[in-house]
Amino acid sequence: MLAFRSEEHVERWCRNMGLERGGLLRPEQQWRLADAWYANRLAADWQRRTPAEAEALFAELGLEGDFWRLAP
Amino acid sequence: MNETDNAVRVHLYERFVAEGRPPGVAETAAALALDEAEAAQAYRRLEQAHVIVLAPGTTNVWMANPLSAVPTAFPVETERGSFFGNCIWDALGTVAMLGRSGRVETRCPDCQEPLVFTVRDGELEPVDAVVHYAVPAARWWENIAFN
Numbered sequence: 149m150l151a152f153r154s155e156e157h158v159e160r161w162c163r164n165m166g167l168e169r170g171g172l173l174r175p176e177q178q179w180r181l182a183d184a185w186y187a188n189r190l191a192a193d194w195q196r197r198t199p200a201e202a203e204a205l206f207a208e209l210g211l212e213g214d215f216w217r218l219a220p
Numbered sequence: 221m222n223e224t225d226n227a228v229r230v231h232l233y234e235r236f237v238a239e240g241r242p243p244g245v246a247e248t249a250a251a252l253a254l255d256e257a258e259a260a261q262a263y264r265r266l267e268q269a270h271v272i273v274l275a276p277g278t279t280n281v282w283m284a285n286p287l288s289a290v291p292t293a294f295p296v297e298t299e300r301g302s303f304f305g306n307c308i309w310d311a312l313g314t315v316a317m318l319g320r321s322g323r324v325e326t327r328c329p330d331c332q333e334p335l336v337f338t339v340r341d342g343e344l345e346p347v348d349a350v351v352h353y354a355v356p357a358a359r360w361w362e363n364i365a366f367n
Contacts, residue, residue, distance in 0.1 A: 149307035150329050151337070151349050157330035158352045164330075171353040175337065178351040179312050179344040183320070186286050186313030190233050192226070196271065206357070215356045 151175075171215045181209055221269065227252055228262040229271060232284055237300060237318065242281035242289050270361055286310030286317060298322035308337075308351055315339045 152158045155172065162169050173181070184205055188194050197205070199218035206216040221229070231251055235243040243251070249259035263279045266272045273283035281289050288294075288304040294311035296303045299319040305311025308326060315322035320342040326335050328349075338345040355366065 149309040149351060149353050151308045151326050151335050151351050152330055153328040153333055153335065153349060155350055157328050158350060161330040162352075162354075167354055169352070170355060173351040173353070175347050175349050175351065176344055178308060179316075179337070179339065182286075182309050182312035183316040183342070185309070185316075187316045187320070189286070189313075189317050190230070190237070192230050194229075195221070196269065202357075215353075218357050 149178075151178075171211070173211070177209050177211070181205070181211075184209075221266075221271075224252075224254070224258065225262045225265050225269075228254075228259060229266055232263075232266075232272070232281065233287075236281075236284055236287055236289075237303075240301060240303065242284055242287075245279045283310075286313035294324060294326050296322060296324050312337060312339070312344075 152161065158169060158172065202218050203216065206212065228248055231248055232242055235247070245259045245263055246256055248254070249256045252259070260279045263272070263274060263281070267274050272281055272285070274280060275282045283289065283306050286305050288306045290304070292304040292306060294305040294308060296305050296311045296314045298315055299321055303314050305314045305324065308324070311324040311326070315324065321340050324337040327333060328335055335347065335349050337347055
Protein backbone atom coordinates (compact mmCIF):
# COMPACT_ATOMS: atom_id res chain seq x y z
CA MET A 149 0.00 0.00 0.00
CA LEU A 150 1.82 3.08 -1.31
CA ALA A 151 0.93 6.76 -1.54
CA PHE A 152 1.36 8.59 -4.86
CA ARG A 153 1.00 12.21 -5.95
CA SER A 154 -1.84 11.39 -8.34
CA GLU A 155 -3.48 8.67 -10.39
CA GLU A 156 -1.19 9.58 -13.30
CA HIS A 157 1.82 8.74 -11.12
CA VAL A 158 0.21 5.41 -10.17
CA GLU A 159 -0.34 4.58 -13.86
CA ARG A 160 3.26 5.40 -14.79
CA TRP A 161 4.72 3.50 -11.83
CA CYS A 162 2.61 0.42 -12.60
CA ARG A 163 3.73 0.52 -16.26
CA ASN A 164 7.38 0.82 -15.22
CA MET A 165 7.01 -2.01 -12.70
CA GLY A 166 5.12 -4.24 -15.14
CA LEU A 167 2.14 -4.35 -12.77
CA GLU A 168 -1.56 -4.06 -13.44
CA ARG A 169 -3.22 -1.15 -11.69
CA GLY A 170 -4.75 -2.32 -8.42
CA GLY A 171 -7.14 -0.59 -6.00
CA LEU A 172 -7.16 3.17 -5.46
CA LEU A 173 -8.20 5.01 -2.29
CA ARG A 174 -8.59 8.67 -1.56
CA PRO A 175 -6.48 9.80 1.41
CA GLU A 176 -9.63 10.25 3.52
CA GLN A 177 -10.77 6.68 2.75
CA GLN A 178 -7.31 5.38 3.72
CA TRP A 179 -7.33 7.31 6.99
CA ARG A 180 -10.81 6.09 7.89
CA LEU A 181 -9.83 2.50 7.08
CA ALA A 182 -6.63 2.79 9.14
CA ASP A 183 -8.53 4.34 12.04
CA ALA A 184 -11.25 1.67 12.06
CA TRP A 185 -8.70 -1.12 11.61
CA TYR A 186 -6.09 -0.15 14.18
CA ALA A 187 -7.57 2.27 16.75
CA ASN A 188 -8.20 -0.54 19.28
CA ARG A 189 -5.20 -2.75 18.45
CA LEU A 190 -3.64 -2.28 21.91
CA ALA A 191 -6.82 -3.26 23.78
CA ALA A 192 -6.78 -6.47 25.80
CA ASP A 193 -10.08 -7.53 24.22
CA TRP A 194 -9.01 -6.85 20.62
CA GLN A 195 -9.99 -9.57 18.19
CA ARG A 196 -9.06 -9.98 14.56
CA ARG A 197 -11.95 -9.18 12.21
CA THR A 198 -13.52 -12.07 10.35
CA PRO A 199 -13.33 -11.83 6.53
CA ALA A 200 -17.05 -10.94 6.48
CA GLU A 201 -16.54 -8.17 9.06
CA ALA A 202 -13.58 -6.80 7.10
CA GLU A 203 -15.59 -6.81 3.86
CA ALA A 204 -18.42 -4.99 5.61
CA LEU A 205 -15.96 -2.28 6.70
CA PHE A 206 -14.53 -2.00 3.18
CA ALA A 207 -18.07 -1.62 1.80
CA GLU A 208 -18.88 1.06 4.39
CA LEU A 209 -15.88 3.01 3.04
CA GLY A 210 -16.96 2.53 -0.58
CA LEU A 211 -14.42 -0.21 -1.29
CA GLU A 212 -16.47 -2.81 -3.13
CA GLY A 213 -16.02 -5.33 -5.93
CA ASP A 214 -13.80 -8.37 -6.49
CA PHE A 215 -10.60 -6.51 -5.52
CA TRP A 216 -11.87 -6.05 -1.96
CA ARG A 217 -13.35 -9.53 -1.49
CA LEU A 218 -11.98 -11.65 1.39
CA ALA A 219 -14.74 -14.08 2.34
CA PRO A 220 -14.76 -17.28 0.27
CA MET B 221 -6.78 -16.75 20.45
CA ASN B 222 -6.06 -18.46 23.77
CA GLU B 223 -5.31 -16.58 27.00
CA THR B 224 -1.54 -17.04 26.79
CA ASP B 225 -1.36 -15.86 23.20
CA ASN B 226 -3.44 -12.79 24.02
CA ALA B 227 -1.25 -11.97 27.03
CA VAL B 228 1.83 -12.31 24.82
CA ARG B 229 0.20 -10.10 22.18
CA VAL B 230 -0.69 -7.37 24.69
CA HIS B 231 2.79 -7.46 26.26
CA LEU B 232 4.51 -7.42 22.87
CA TYR B 233 2.60 -4.36 21.69
CA GLU B 234 2.97 -2.52 25.02
CA ARG B 235 6.75 -2.98 25.01
CA PHE B 236 7.03 -2.15 21.30
CA VAL B 237 5.20 1.17 21.88
CA ALA B 238 7.09 1.95 25.10
CA GLU B 239 10.60 1.06 23.86
CA GLY B 240 10.36 1.52 20.11
CA ARG B 241 11.31 -2.10 19.47
CA PRO B 242 9.49 -5.40 19.99
CA PRO B 243 10.57 -7.63 22.89
CA GLY B 244 12.39 -10.86 22.12
CA VAL B 245 11.00 -14.23 23.14
CA ALA B 246 13.26 -14.39 26.24
CA GLU B 247 12.12 -10.96 27.44
CA THR B 248 8.45 -11.84 26.96
CA ALA B 249 8.91 -15.20 28.67
CA ALA B 250 10.55 -13.53 31.69
CA ALA B 251 7.92 -10.78 31.90
CA LEU B 252 4.99 -13.21 31.77
CA ALA B 253 6.57 -16.07 33.76
CA LEU B 254 6.46 -18.43 30.77
CA ASP B 255 9.02 -20.98 29.55
CA GLU B 256 10.92 -19.61 26.57
CA ALA B 257 9.57 -22.48 24.48
CA GLU B 258 5.99 -21.52 25.42
CA ALA B 259 6.63 -17.88 24.51
CA ALA B 260 8.22 -18.92 21.20
CA GLN B 261 5.18 -21.07 20.40
CA ALA B 262 2.90 -18.14 21.19
CA TYR B 263 4.91 -15.91 18.81
CA ARG B 264 4.55 -18.54 16.08
CA ARG B 265 0.80 -18.94 16.69
CA LEU B 266 0.36 -15.15 16.54
CA GLU B 267 2.14 -15.21 13.20
CA GLN B 268 -0.07 -18.03 11.92
CA ALA B 269 -3.11 -15.99 13.01
CA HIS B 270 -1.77 -13.02 10.96
CA VAL B 271 -1.41 -10.82 14.05
CA ILE B 272 2.39 -10.42 13.74
CA VAL B 273 5.05 -11.30 11.18
CA LEU B 274 8.36 -12.91 12.19
CA ALA B 275 11.64 -12.45 10.35
CA PRO B 276 12.00 -15.56 8.16
CA GLY B 277 13.41 -18.56 10.03
CA THR B 278 13.46 -16.78 13.40
CA THR B 279 11.20 -15.79 16.27
CA ASN B 280 12.26 -12.14 15.92
CA VAL B 281 9.28 -9.86 15.36
CA TRP B 282 9.49 -8.10 11.99
CA MET B 283 6.01 -6.59 12.00
CA ALA B 284 3.46 -6.21 14.78
CA ASN B 285 1.00 -4.46 12.52
CA PRO B 286 0.79 -1.56 12.16
CA LEU B 287 4.36 -1.25 13.51
CA SER B 288 7.53 -2.31 11.73
CA ALA B 289 10.60 -3.36 13.71
CA VAL B 290 12.85 -2.23 10.86
CA PRO B 291 13.04 1.18 9.16
CA THR B 292 10.67 1.65 6.23
CA ALA B 293 9.64 4.38 3.80
CA PHE B 294 6.81 5.26 6.24
CA PRO B 295 8.18 7.06 9.32
CA VAL B 296 5.46 8.14 11.74
CA GLU B 297 5.48 10.79 14.46
CA THR B 298 2.85 10.36 17.17
CA GLU B 299 2.08 11.72 20.62
CA ARG B 300 3.67 8.54 22.00
CA GLY B 301 6.86 8.54 19.98
CA SER B 302 8.38 7.88 16.57
CA PHE B 303 7.81 4.62 14.72
CA PHE B 304 7.85 3.05 11.27
CA GLY B 305 4.69 1.75 9.61
CA ASN B 306 4.79 -1.15 7.16
CA CYS B 307 2.91 0.77 4.46
CA ILE B 308 0.71 3.87 4.23
CA TRP B 309 -2.24 1.96 5.73
CA ASP B 310 -0.13 0.86 8.69
CA ALA B 311 1.56 4.25 9.07
CA LEU B 312 -1.82 5.96 9.39
CA GLY B 313 -2.90 3.01 11.56
CA THR B 314 -0.01 3.81 13.90
CA VAL B 315 -1.38 7.34 14.28
CA ALA B 316 -4.86 5.87 14.90
CA MET B 317 -3.53 3.45 17.52
CA LEU B 318 -1.45 6.05 19.37
CA GLY B 319 -3.74 9.01 20.04
CA ARG B 320 -5.21 9.91 16.61
CA SER B 321 -2.87 12.89 16.12
CA GLY B 322 0.37 12.56 14.20
CA ARG B 323 2.24 12.81 10.97
CA VAL B 324 3.38 10.36 8.29
CA GLU B 325 6.09 11.26 5.81
CA THR B 326 6.64 9.25 2.66
CA ARG B 327 7.56 9.80 -0.97
CA CYS B 328 5.70 9.15 -4.20
CA PRO B 329 7.38 5.98 -5.58
CA ASP B 330 7.02 7.39 -9.10
CA CYS B 331 8.59 10.86 -8.73
CA GLN B 332 10.13 10.70 -5.23
CA GLU B 333 8.37 13.93 -4.20
CA PRO B 334 7.64 14.03 -0.44
CA LEU B 335 4.06 13.41 0.69
CA VAL B 336 3.00 14.34 4.21
CA PHE B 337 -0.17 13.05 5.89
CA THR B 338 -1.10 15.01 9.01
CA VAL B 339 -3.87 13.94 11.41
CA ARG B 340 -5.10 16.26 14.15
CA ASP B 341 -7.61 15.03 16.72
CA GLY B 342 -8.83 12.27 14.44
CA GLU B 343 -9.14 14.43 11.30
CA LEU B 344 -6.86 14.02 8.30
CA GLU B 345 -5.73 17.35 6.85
CA PRO B 346 -6.29 17.69 3.09
CA VAL B 347 -3.43 16.15 1.11
CA ASP B 348 -3.02 15.97 -2.65
CA ALA B 349 -2.36 12.24 -3.01
CA VAL B 350 -3.88 8.89 -3.88
CA VAL B 351 -3.24 5.50 -2.27
CA HIS B 352 -2.64 2.43 -4.44
CA TYR B 353 -3.07 -1.20 -3.33
CA ALA B 354 -1.19 -3.41 -5.79
CA VAL B 355 -2.62 -6.74 -4.66
CA PRO B 356 -6.29 -7.78 -4.22
CA ALA B 357 -7.44 -8.21 -0.61
CA ALA B 358 -7.72 -12.00 -0.80
CA ARG B 359 -3.98 -12.24 -1.58
CA TRP B 360 -2.55 -9.75 0.94
CA TRP B 361 -1.10 -12.43 3.17
CA GLU B 362 0.55 -14.39 0.33
CA ASN B 363 3.45 -11.93 0.58
CA ILE B 364 2.70 -9.42 3.31
CA ALA B 365 5.86 -7.45 2.46
CA PHE B 366 4.53 -6.62 -1.02
CA ASN B 367 1.11 -5.01 -1.28
